[in-house]
Amino acid sequence: MSTAPRASARGSADVEAWLADLGLAPLERADREGVTSWDLVLDGRRRAALRITLILDPNLALICWAHYAPPINDGFRRSYRKLLRWNDELPFVKFSIGEDERPLLVAELPIETADRDALGAAIARQLAVADRFHGESIEWLKAGGWPIEPVPATATGPGPALIARYADEVRELVNPEQPTGVDAADAGQPVAVPATGTARTPA
Numbered sequence: 278m279s280t281a282p283r284a285s286a287r288g289s290a291d292v293e294a295w296l297a298d299l300g301l302a303p304l305e306r307a308d309r310e311g312v313t314s315w316d317l318v319l320d321g322r323r324r325a326a327l328r329i330t331l332i333l334d335p336n337l338a339l340i341c342w343a344h345y346a347p348p349i350n351d352g353f354r355r356s357y358r359k360l361l362r363w364n365d366e367l368p369f370v371k372f373s374i375g376e377d378e379r380p381l382l383v384a385e386l387p388i389e390t391a392d393r394d395a396l397g398a399a400i401a402r403q404l405a406v407a408d409r410f411h412g413e414s415i416e417w418l419k420a421g422g423w424p425i426e427p428v429p430a431t432a433t434g435p436g437p438a439l440i441a442r443y444a445d446e447v448r449e450l451v452n453p454e455q456p457t458g459v460d461a462a463d464a465g466q467p468v469a470v471p472a473t474g475t476a477r478t479p480a
């Protein structure tokens with residue numbers, strides 16, 4: 278079998294150009310054995326300081342790996358049920374548990390479909406998910422000393438701008454009638470459950 282790179286391969290220079298176009302500045306970059314990673318920290322419209330690691334295997338996939346919460350140390354069964362319920366509700370992204378029991382929110386972009394807008398929509402979706410479930414995640418965040426205060430509704434930054442830019446792609450996660458920065462649960466409104474049969478980027 279040939280080991281030559283496929284014509285559809287994307288390189289680290291492509292990803293960095295996409296990030297620049299999206300107005301996102303990585304905190305750091307690492308390269309190891311042909312795989313490159315970048316770390317971002319972004320506020321959403323409600324969730325503060327969501328850390329997202331992008332991992333590029335130029336011949337396989339671009340992975341968006343959001344560090345959703347600290348390691349879970351409470352009743353595992355209850356927490357896992359919550360994560361499984363969210364997985365059932367969400368298209369395009371999935372929760373998993375890392376080796377250190379840390380919840381991760383993952384989106385995988387096959388290298389053939391990876392481009393600026395696919396990456397931008399994936400990150401916007403992760404931010405929108407973190408916003409949507411912020412209220413239900415506070416217990417986990419607080420236990421690890423992570424920020425729990427909601428982002429001010431008047432705040433601006435690359436995260437909210439990305440959500441606005443890809444509003445059509447994340448509309449199933451954002452209630453247009455809900456004031457910015459307010460959870461449906463906090464507002465006393467029911468949370469709509471999106472269809473799950475259209476996932477295009479399984480994790």
